[in-house]
Amino acid sequence: MRKITYFVPYPELAPVVRRLMDQPCYKGVFANASIKYFPRMYDLEVEDGCDLVIARGYSIHVIRERFNGAIVEIPITGSDIVNAIAQCREHTDCQKIGLIGDYSNMKDIQSMSSLFNINFVVYVIDNPDQIEDMVKRAIEEGCDALISGSHANKCVIKNGFKVYSGIIENSEEAIGRALNSAASLLKNMEYEANQMEFLRLLAENVTDGLIFVDDRERIGIANANVGRIFPNRRPVAGKGFQESFPFMAKNYLKACREKQHLDNEIYRTRDMNIAVDFTPVMIGGEYKGMIITIHDIGRLQQREAQIRSKLNEMGLYAKYQFSDIIHQSPVMEHVIERAEKFAAVTSNVLIYGETGTGKELVAQSIHNASKRKSGPFVAINCASFPENLLESELFGYEEGAFTGAVKGGKPGLFEQAHGGTLFLDEVSELPVSFQGKLLRVLQEREVRRVGGKKVVKIDVRIIAATNKNLKQMTLDGLFREDLLYRLDVLNLPLPPLRKRREDIRLLAEHYLMEYKEQFETCADHFTEDAMTLLSSYPFMGNIRELRNIVERISVTAQDTAVQVLDVEESLGLGEYDRQIQTAGQVGRIQDQAAAPAYIRNIQKEEIERLLKECGYNKSEVARRLGLNRTTLWRKMGKMGLL
Template sequence: MNPINREERRQKYIDLNFINRLHEKAEDKLEDIEFLLNLYKDIFNITYNWMVVVDPDGYIIMINKRYCDFIGISQESAIGQHVTEVIENTRMHIVVKTGQKEIGDIQEIKGNQMIADRIPIYREGRIIGAVGTVIFKNLVEFDVYVKNILKMEKQLEFYKRELKKALGGEYTFESIVGNSDEIMRARELAHKVASSKSNVLLLGESGTGKELFAHAIHNASVRGEYPLIKVNCGAIPAELIESELFGYEQGAFTGAKKGGKPGKFELANKSTIFLDEIGDLPLNMQVKILRVIQEREIERIGGVKSQKIDVRIIAATNRNLQEMVEQKTFREDLYYRLNVISINIPPLRERSGDVPLITNYLLKKLAGEMERHVTEISPSAMEALKTYHWPGNIRELANLIERALNLVEKEAMITIEHLPYYIRKNFQDHKIINLEPKEVKLEGSLKEIIEEIERKAITQVLTETDGNKLQTAKSLGISRTSLYEKIKRYNLDLLVK
């Protein structure tokens, strides 16, 4: 045999084998493609939403079985027809012309108002068709969906608030209520220093809102995403305060937890620590905190090495730290380290003009928490609150409002009868002092003077009784008919219920 013919024949057989292998691969590929196409077809037909696909001229290419079942047509009959002949009130043919998608459009089909999306399909910059999807079969279904979403959003907000409380409080500068000059100055200074890294010393009587300021400063700072770590220095026994602040290693002392425990300063790394009642801190602990401020590091009890920390300190006290420094009960060097920025929070008695604002804020807040439908406080009750000296400050006012809410029954208003005896007694004493005889010049005729005194007396009693005409008449010792005539004569209608 000719060697050349033998080589040609061999090459021919090789080529044939190669073609056979290609053919086999092609068959495998076609099987894969067929499998995927059938899978897409099944998904398209069983999907919950109704779907239709049209070509650039608006003719149906694909429509799923669920859609056809609702319309009352077979898929075979629908495919190839113009979309307007199959689906009433459709806009699919318009979308392929405009190229503008339509989201959440209400479309009526067979008397049902549905919500549909229509989206054009682009390939290489030109429209090759559009897909339409019925998202909600009717508005009731949509309403249920919206309600479920709103419910989930409320739950999410609730959990976020609870998490914020657990991590360090939800209070901001908007929570500091009042527009008196004293509180405005304190709030403005706190807002200015919130963004700095400097330590802050909050000074004020018990119940003035020092912790509220600490939360607001922390939450307005770059550290606000981390939890505010709170420590009440006066509430922790002296023998436990070191382990509470700095933590301990395993086996550091009898009863120490396995694995040890981090302290408050360690937990406050990259965040803020609020040292409340700093004036109650023992001298030996003052030295350790001074070292933390100076060295920016801590060491657990029983530990053998220190660890660096980045902590901002907000301290608070109702004591006079300067006097304590002079008496050698508070370290001078620590005082100056903490007193980089001091904010004096005024007592409530020095801003009595804020009492109505704070009262209404607390009333709304507490009534919501207690689920009590009480929306207002009577003028005389508010006046009584304004005249009180508030030794317990805002904390005392909050407790008083909560007490009053528990006493209110059918009324939707807190009246003076719902206030404690000492508040009512103080109000009565205040009125008596203000009604003591004074030298005044009476002008006009005797009749005019008597009428003026009568008008003032009726006005005062109407205010005290919250406009109750029956009680006012009894208190003045006159009939209701006589009282009605005098109210009309003196134009006091605005004071009555």
């Protein structure tokens, strides 16, 4: 509650002021107001903690010398003077009236002389020290009545002058106007105080150091974190910025001169690295100062680690980078180079590739190499949800939207991915009826929760993946063409493992060592024959299948070196397939006579026909031909069908 003091020049005024202050329109405003009478002007004292003073006349001069707070002055109005003259005429037959005071703000005051048909003289006083001399002068010049403020009246009484002395009293209307001004001023003071407290709390709760330097290069604000970052420096508020932080002067002056924002200027102070931002404050095109934000780099790194940890717990964190993609093949090197270019922009990406080729690994790598790397990475397998659940999962839902909806509702994956990347795996499995809803979100960049009315703006990059030909699906009416255009802005085909056989050795050795450490098994390398046999396998399940096979080998191998027999058993090769030579002649039968004639006579055209009939299901083709799957893929390899 603001503390207010109303100074009254004569005691009779106090109850009038209190009555006006207690009006309902000022409820609570003047609850902490005191009304004080001061017999002598220079005895006037303003108590400590006072926020606002209301006074009139020459007492204002004394108050200004002793008080730096807000002051509301009660003006002397023309009607107040007229009332004082009328009182004078009632009590005396005066011939000449002297009006003593400073009435420079009143127009045509001399016209009152003709109004009352009386000799009327104004004696102007510039400061309170002139009051007594001016009273004496007025009397010497023949004034037989004086009208003035309370201080001139007291001077007449003190000196025993034999003249009428009337006090100009404020009307209730003038006092009311002053109280209205005081109430408005108090309201503004409260608002400004709240704003300043808000800014103070904001500055103190920012984890960075925050300094405001005014246009005279003086530090106006420095929050507590500045002292934490620079513990050996004294409080800097009020000092010159260049004097306090000379090592920042060059960039500070550059930002001042160019009126341009400078980001992440790096300095080392003591044993700490800091990053500093310089932000010029421009109001109405004029430079008003500089906001300087100081980041403790070590603390930023800790905070980033904490955020990443929490995102990881929520499953909203991309852990893979391009350096995690094990390869040496030129085709894969080209894929990575292309993906790195995609990471530099924000366009949507569509990744094509068979099952197990590492589509999500590449998607995470693109995210982590992009400007969105500090944002969430949210992944969803579109084939895992029926349409009704898919909508609530992606768009979220409000409380009560459906039976079982959690209290308070739930944000969807689009909202969770705001500022980051949403990975739509197996996007080809989206129901056609749902594709239109997804298209609208991608077009409008906003989402509405199920059962909700509020629209939420989103900033999300889409990376989609599929193992099917979406263009063919659009021709078959299974995928919307307009949605395909939204997703397929940048496209990235991933080669199957059989098209990058140079990478099989690297991958197999990597996984073997990984499982050795995980399972504490003995196998830690492949013999050349074993690796040759493994490298000849078609891996229709791609890297995922290779990883499973190496895991099986790691568990079953009996020695540190993985042998051919270990690979054969893990691949499930039969007695016939063990006749395959591994010394550079994989796929060649040692004894052609040992192979049944019907196997040797199977033609390429027959295999091609069966592949089409069986939907390229090689296990079914092998069953119809009476072959095991491994024999089939070797024949297909010879015929160029892989």
